[in-house]
Amino acid sequence: MAMPEDQHKNLELFQDCLSTALIEKISQPQSKPKKRTKSTKKRPVSVSSPSKSKATTTRHDDDNNETTAAATPSPSATTTLDDETTAEDLADFTDYIATSTFQSLPPELKTLDYWTYSKSPALQSRYALPLTGADVPGLLPTLDPSVADSLAAYGITREPAQGVDEFLAPVLTAFLTALFTAPPPPSSTRDVALESGCEICGRDWIGLNYHHLIPRFVHAKALKRGWHREEDLQNVAWLCGACHKFVHRFADHEELARKYYTVELLMQEEEVQRWAGWVGRLRWKGR
Numbered sequence: 001m002a003m004p005e006d007q008h009k010n011l012e013l014f015q016d017c018l019s020t021a022l023i024e025k026i027s028q029p030q031s032k033p034k035k036r037t038k039s040t041k042k043r044p045v046s047v048s049s050p051s052k053s054k055a056t057t058t059r060h061d062d063d064n065n066e067t068t069a070a071a072t073p074s075p076s077a078t079t080t081l082d083d084e085t086t087a088e089d090l091a092d093f094t095d096y097i098a099t100s101t102f103q104s105l106p107p108e109l110k111t112l113d114y115w116t117y118s119k120s121p122a123l124q125s126r127y128a129l130p131l132t133g134a135d136v137p138g139l140l141p142t143l144d145p146s147v148a149d150s151l152a153a154y155g156i157t158r159e160p161a162q163g164v165d166e167f168l169a170p171v172l173t174a175f176l177t178a179l180f181t182a183p184p185p186p187s188s189t190r191d192v193a194l195e196s197g198c199e200i201c202g203r204d205w206i207g208l209n210y211h212h213l214i215p216r217f218v219h220a221k222a223l224k225r226g227w228h229r230e231e232d233l234q235n236v237a238w239l240c241g242a243c244h245k246f247v248h249r250f251a252d253h254e255e256l257a258r259k260y261y262t263v264e265l266l267m268q269e270e271e272v273q274r275w276a277g278w279v280g281r282l283r284w285k286g287r
Contacts, residue, residue: 003099007110010179015098017174021167022094025156093154100147101168104140109176115231117180127180130173133165139172193238199263200243200272201280210236211244213261215253222257237263242279246272 003011102110108123117123131139148164151157157167190210197204213235214228222228239247250272251260260266267273 018098019094104143131169136165198240199237201276206240208238211239214257217253218257
């Protein structure tokens with residue numbers, strides 16, 4: 001089933017929070033390895049065990065010097081995220097876990113934004129942060145058991161030390177924290193824009209000005225007709241002069257407000273893509 005369009009933004013945010021947690025988890029070897037059931041030749045040496053022989057000491061030193069299968073939390077040496085899985089596999093795994101988990105969230109969290117949250121004392125009380133493992137079942141009552149099974153199979157979770165609820169609690173906390181944080185005012189995004197360049201052509205060596213994504217000339221009409229909320233009227237994009245003029249040639253004020261009120265929507269148009277590719281190659285001659 002396709003994800004509704006109004007949920008895409010929050011799903012992408014949740015995927016980002018989850019991938020951060022997964023990468024952190026798989027990049028740090030566990031200090032207490034899980035007992036391997038299929039190996040009889042090599043057994044991890046307990047930290048508290050005395051070193052009785054040179055062989056034992058050598059094995060202990062090897063474990064300290066490199067990450068081995070015995071030092072990973074995975075229950076199987078055939079499937080480990082940290083040394084067997086490619087970036088593409090990790091992306092697929094993250095997408096599966098994120099989508100399955102996101103679908104189990106309360107409907108209001110799938111589309112919630114800062115402005116709705118900030119005006120609702122009930123929401124602020126209902127989603128008090130930070131979350132703990134005990135809070136997770138209430139937020140994910142219909143979570144597919146395969147999510148917990150997959151996380152355990154890849155060594156991300158280890159019962160009873162850390163189950164799926166304990167793993168997801170900080171992920172959900174990070175997700176909700178991002179949702180509940182006010183977006184920066186347009187002026188505070190200028191320094192970031194100067195680093196990354198024009199949001200259409202990408203040129204980072206040319207002066208930029210902000211473009212109201214919802215033109216000021218139609219703000220009153222946009223509010224009256226319900227096209228946009230008042231708090232969205234000040235959303236801007238940082239554009240070079242050439243791209244700014246192109247945008248206003250490409251569409252009139254009302255069309256920009258109704259159809260092209262984000263850079264992403266503008267860049268979906270073939271004409272805008274052709275323009276960006278052409279103007280992005282232009283550089284002024286040195287003087």
